[in-house]
Amino acid sequence: MDRKKHKTLRNFRDLFSNIFRIIKILWELMPFNTVAILTLTVVIGAIPVFAAKAMGSLIDAIVAAVKSGSTHLVWPALIFFAVLTVVPSIIRIIRSYIDRILFLRMQDHLEIMALRKRGSFDIAQHEDGKFQDFLQRAFNNGIFPIINLIDGSLQNLETSVSILAGSLAAVTIDWRIFVFVVLTSIPQFAIEIKYGGRLWGIWAENSGRQRRVYDLRRFFENRFAIIDGKIYQVGVKFLSNIKKILDAFTGEQLKAEHWKTIGEIGASALAAFGLFAGTAFIIKSAIAGTVAIGTVVFAFQTLNMVSGWTSSMLSYTARLLERNHYVTDIFAVFDTAPSLPRVKNSVHLNLTSAPTITFENVSFKYHGQEKWALKNISFELKPGEKLGLVGDNGSGKSTLAIRMLLRIHDPTEGRILVNGTDLKNLDTDEWLSYLGVLPQDYVTYNFTVAESIAVGRIDEPVQMPVVEKSAEQSTADSFIKNLEKGYDHQIGVEFGENAIEPSKGERQKLAIAKALYRKPHILVLDEPTASIDSSSAALIFKEIENMPNDRSAILISHNFATIKRATKIFVMKDGEIIEKGTHDELIAKNGVYTKAYNEQKNEYN
Numbered sequence: 001m002d003r004k005k006h007k008t009l010r011n012f013r014d015l016f017s018n019i020f021r022i023i024k025i026l027w028e029l030m031p032f033n034t035v036a037i038l039t040l041t042v043v044i045g046a047i048p049v050f051a052a053k054a055m056g057s058l059i060d061a062i063v064a065a066v067k068s069g070s071t072h073l074v075w076p077a078l079i080f081f082a083v084l085t086v087v088p089s090i091i092r093i094i095r096s097y098i099d100r101i102l103f104l105r106m107q108d109h110l111e112i113m114a115l116r117k118r119g120s121f122d123i124a125q126h127e128d129g130k131f132q133d134f135l136q137r138a139f140n141n142g143i144f145p146i147i148n149l150i151d152g153s154l155q156n157l158e159t160s161v162s163i164l165a166g167s168l169a170a171v172t173i174d175w176r177i178f179v180f181v182v183l184t185s186i187p188q189f190a191i192e193i194k195y196g197g198r199l200w201g202i203w204a205e206n207s208g209r210q211r212r213v214y215d216l217r218r219f220f221e222n223r224f225a226i227i228d229g230k231i232y233q234v235g236v237k238f239l240s241n242i243k244k245i246l247d248a249f250t251g252e253q254l255k256a257e258h259w260k261t262i263g264e265i266g267a268s269a270l271a272a273f274g275l276f277a278g279t280a281f282i283i284k285s286a287i288a289g290t291v292a293i294g295t296v297v298f299a300f301q302t303l304n305m306v307s308g309w310t311s312s313m314l315s316y317t318a319r320l321l322e323r324n325h326y327v328t329d330i331f332a333v334f335d336t337a338p339s340l341p342r343v344k345n346s347v348h349l350n351l352t353s354a355p356t357i358t359f360e361n362v363s364f365k366y367h368g369q370e371k372w373a374l375k376n377i378s379f380e381l382k383p384g385e386k387l388g389l390v391g392d393n394g395s396g397k398s399t400l401a402i403r404m405l406l407r408i409h410d411p412t413e414g415r416i417l418v419n420g421t422d423l424k425n426l427d428t429d430e431w432l433s434y435l436g437v438l439p440q441d442y443v444t445y446n447f448t449v450a451e452s453i454a455v456g457r458i459d460e461p462v463q464m465p466v467v468e469k470s471a472e473q474s475t476a477d478s479f480i481k482n483l484e485k486g487y488d489h490q491i492g493v494e495f496g497e498n499a500i501e502p503s504k505g506e507r508q509k510l511a512i513a514k515a516l517y518r519k520p521h522i523l524v525l526d527e528p529t530a531s532i533d534s535s536s537a538a539l540i541f542k543e544i545e546n547m548p549n550d551r552s553a554i555l556i557s558h559n560f561a562t563i564k565r566a567t568k569i570f571v572m573k574d575g576e577i578i579e580k581g582t583h584d585e586l587i588a589k590n591g592v593y594t595k596a597y598n599e600q601k602n603e604y605n
Contacts, residue, residue: 015324018331022150026102029109033098040095041154045161047088054081099154103147110143113334122338123408128367134336138329145326152320159313216242340410346427351434353550354383354521355419357405362414364399364575373399374575377414384549388566389556390593396575401524401554402439406432436520438528442511444502446492449480452510456517470517473543475536476509505531512540523553529562541565560597569593 026034054077061077118135125131216238349355357380364374374396381387389397403409404416407423416423418431436456445452453470454462467487471477483489483500490496491510502510508531515523523544529537541562544553557563564583571579571586571593579586579593586593 011321011324011328014328015321018149018324018327019153021331022146022153022327025109026106026150029105030102033102037095037098037102037154038157040091040098041158042161044088044091044095045158046165047084047091048162049165051081051084051088054084057081099151103151106150107143107147110146114139114143114330117334117336120338121336122340123406124367125339134329135333138326138333141326143330145323146330149320149323149327152316152323156313156316156320159316163313212241212245340407340428341424342428343425347421347425348427348430349419349421349434351419351521354552355434356383356417357381357522357552358417358420359400359404360414360417362400362404362411362416364404364409365412366409372575374404374411377575377577379570379577379580381552381554383552385567386545386547386553386555386565388563388569389554389572390558390560390563390569390596391572395572397556397572398440398526399575400572401556402437402526405522405524405554406435406437434521435524436515436518436522437524438511438515438526440526440530442508444491444507444510444514446490446495446499448485448488448490449483449510450487452491453513453517456514457519466517466519467513470513471509473516473540474509474512475532475539476506476513478536479506479509503531505533505536508532509536521551523547523551525553526556528555528557529559534561537562558600560600564597 023034058074058077058081061074065074121131220235220238359377359379362374362377363372365372377400389401391397404411407428410424418426423431445455447455449471450462450464450467453467453476456470464487468477471480471487479502480486480489484498490499491502493499493501508528512525512528515525525544529540532540537559538561541555542565544555545565547553555563555566563569566583568580568582569586570577571591573592579589579591581589587597
């Protein structure tokens with residue numbers, strides 16, 4: 001029980017902290033509008049009580065006029081009542097307009113904040129299942145929980161002001177009635193808190209299952225996944241899996257909603273009893289003649305409003321506490337730093353040519369794995385050298401060339417030096433700017449052909465001569481020149497009437513062109529010609545072989561006809577370099593490389 005109380009208190013603390021943080025964001029975004037909407041909210045909250053008082057005064061003025069036969073006291077009271085009746089509607093319209101402006105600006109601002117934060121995380125974090133559950137739970141409803149929280153907070157501010165004004169008025173009549181009405185409204189608040197937290201818990205505990213549903217949904221939403229799904233006839237099975245997960249998830253929510261509804265009915269009945277008892281007491285006072293008719297009307301309205309406002313405020317607060325769980329998760333994501341440590345004073349290399357890269361006794365083990373992905377790797381890649389990596393799948397080639405060199409992970413043991421400086425101490429963004437990388441799971445873009453290639457240096461204006469040169473080097477120009485609009489042709493059939501859908505091989509050529517357009521000091525290609533015809537592959541590797549001496553390259557390939565052109569070749573197995581040398585030197589050793597080369601050579605004979 002103490003633990004539950006602790007969680008509730010912590011959620012209250014987080015609620016006020018999050019509201020303050022949101023208001024700070026609003027203030028930085030639109031200070032005038034923020035002040036305006038807070039001020040108008042306070043005014044709207046106070047007016048109903050004054051309007052109720054004005055009505056009571058009007059009734060008393062009418063009673064007095066009837067007795068005296070003079071109406072001169074009625075008109076001021078009537079005008080005051082009319083003004084307090086009309087003004088709130090006008091203020092609400094103005095507030096609604098300002099609120100809409102804030103909502104739209106805030107929505108765009110938060111969306112960019114969320115995307116920027118997602119993009120700032122290290123690749124290793126995105127590959128972590130627990131971290132993905134964390135992101136899934138936080139952004140399951142996008143950034144709308146924050147919007148909902150600020151809307152609910154404004155509503156609560158208005159209601160709180162109304163209660164304060166109503167309370168001050170009610171205690172002047174009889175403070176005991178006011179306290180009794182308020183106390184009978186509290187159980188509804190307790191019900192909302194209890195089951196609101198339980199519903200959030202259901203969402204939090206099922207983040208992994210939700211991700212599984214979203215993953216299965218892509219077979220019914222993504223064009224390529226739909227095609228694959230139809231070919232392998234997975235639709236019925238996947239639908240069954242989705243339904244099973246959703247049924248279990250929904251069942252847990254409905255059970256919580258069932259008991260919440262029962263509790264709310266009882267709490268509402270108690271609140272109604274409190275209002276009935278308070279009203280009965282006032283009627284008794286009116287019959288006894290101890291209060292005026294206008295005061296009775298004012299008391300009726302005030303008690304009724306205070307009761308309703310109290311129930312609403314407590315209900316709003318409970319819902320805010322429920323929504324706050326999601327907002328706390330979102331802000332937790334915003335406050336999460338990349339997993340790889342960054343040094344305060346990072347080193348800037350200011351390279352103008354390829355550096356010397358040194359691996360010193362590098363070993364690496366993936367998190368949670370017992371097996372070493374790399375074991376005691378030591379070598380030096382000098383400027384202008386072309387390093388070829390061969391070996392079976394899982395031998396450690398991509399881990400060495402992609403994950404270590406790009407600093408997706410840090411070595412578990414040993415270190416990587418760039419011109420004598422530890423890779424950990426380099427400015428990460430600057431280091432990546434020197435690299436042109438084509439991983440196995442490459443990405444192409446549904447822009448125009450030229451834009452898709454120029455993404456390689458997206459922070460610069462498109463340089464068409466470089467675009468064309470890169471396309472020529474990757475042999476992508478062989479299909480681009482046949483397009484109706486050439487480099488201005490749209491890629492992606494869903495983005496234009498005459499748009500094209502390149503083949504996988506054509507997309508790979510565009511991806512290579514993108515890496516070449518970058519004019520990298522170090523080019524890293526992982527199976528760069530897996531989807532490309534042999535003649536085009538030969539031309540691409542010839543271009544790489546003829547790269548200037550101030551640029552280095554690392555090539556991963558199972559194609560020995562192309563890899564043999566590398567300056568030096570490493571044969572990898574189980575995370576170790578078991579053979580190294582030039583093609584001729586490795587053939588002369590008559591070892592693993594020679595056997596694999598001859599097997600592939602015989603396949604083509």
